[in-house]
Amino acid sequence: MTHGNGTGVTEFFLLGFADQHRFWHVLFIVFLLIYMTSMLGNTGMILLIKADSRLQTPMYFFLQHLAFVDIWYTSAITPKMLQNFVSENKSISFVGCVMQFWVYGTFGTNDCYLLAAMAVDRYVAICKPLHYSIVMSHTVCILLVAGSYVVGSINSSVHAGLMFSLSFCKSHTINHFFCDAAPILAVSCSDIGMNIILLGVFVGFNVIFTMSVVVFSYVYILASILKVHSMAGRKKAFSTCGSHLTAVTIFYGTFFYMYLQxxxxxxxxxxxxxxxxxxxxxxxxxxxxxxxxNNEVKEALKALGKKFF
Structure with a gap:
């Protein structure tokens, strides 16, 4: 590896799961099956929403983009990881490493903002049902989705751009299975103080802002549901946001485990x-x-199954 500034670096080596080398064939099969399931599931969700007229609502518009984002999010890291399981050459070019980080960071940030937009959609649907069609108009939905892509791109571009000014003279081995910010900064011999500050500011803002939107939305949703006297009415209201709340809990729970331990x-x-x-x-x-x-998705799947079979 060439020493000096970031532009002179030719490649890194991804250490991956070196401690699990005895089980690489098992891990390869498991992760390949997970990746294939993810591709089929998310692609199928996109096609199902496009095909069924009952799913042409703001919630499914956001879900369609969430599926699209998840395809790119996992594709940024999984194929390279699978390749490294079966290849002796575990290198990745410097530019390829930065691009992998950029794609992963962009669509990871998109995920946060789309989940927040879906929380707002559920809030308006349950707490402001008479104004739903006005507040969550098609134009508003497009702006919210476009904003998530713009914010995600800006967020990753700032950090990826700063990596080109770093020097890497400590090591060329990254202790991870993909190019994430922390493992890259760990092998740099430059002053990474500004990188860490900006990383903390951007990630902190994105997470706190989007999570605040989700929390406040569900506080109002819960308050509105508790005002419903019938148990059937409460159950119906909860059912409309149960899937989203499950996805949010898993996503942010994993994030806090990663960065706050x-x-x-x-x-x-x-x-x-x-x-x-x-x-x-x-x-x-x-x-x-x-x-x-989700009952509406189940019904759409049943209708699609009857149509073809």
Missing amino acids: PHSNNSQENMKFAAVFSGIVIPMLNPLIYSLR
Whole structure:
């Protein structure tokens, strides 16, 4: 590897799950099946929403984009990880490493904002039903989705751009299975103070803002549901946001486990497994959650099945 500034670096080597080398063939098969399920599930969700006129609502508009984002989110890291399981050459070019980080960071941020937009949609549907068609108009939905892509791109572009100014003279081995910010900064011999500050500010703002939107939306939703006297009415109201609440809990629960655990000798290994769950397992779970816990999706699947079979 060429020493000096970031532009002179030719490649990194991804250490991956070096401690699990005896089980690489099992891990390869497991992650391949998860990736294939994720691709089929999310692609199927997109096509199902496009095909069924009953699903042409703001909630499913956001869900369609969530499925699209999850496809890119997991595809940024899974194929390279699968390749490294079966290849002796575990290198990745410097530019490829930065691009992988950019794609992963962009669509990971998109996920946060789409989940927040879906929480707002559920709030308006339950708490302001008479104004739903006005507040959640098609134009508003497009702006919210477009805003998530713009914010995600800006967020990742800032951090990815700063990496080109870093020097890498400590090591060319990244202790991770993909190019995430923390493992890259760990092998730099430059002053990474500004990188860490900006990373904390951007990630902190995105997470706190989107999670605040979700929490406040559900506080109002819960207050509105508690005003409903009939148990059937409450159950119906809860059913409209149960899938989203499940997806949000899994997503943010994994995020906090990754970034808020105390530093220890095992923290890096724990972050790897948390990253597997966040970037590989969750994109597979989302279409399952929304199909198994959503009556409208179930009905659309039944109708599609009757049409073809």
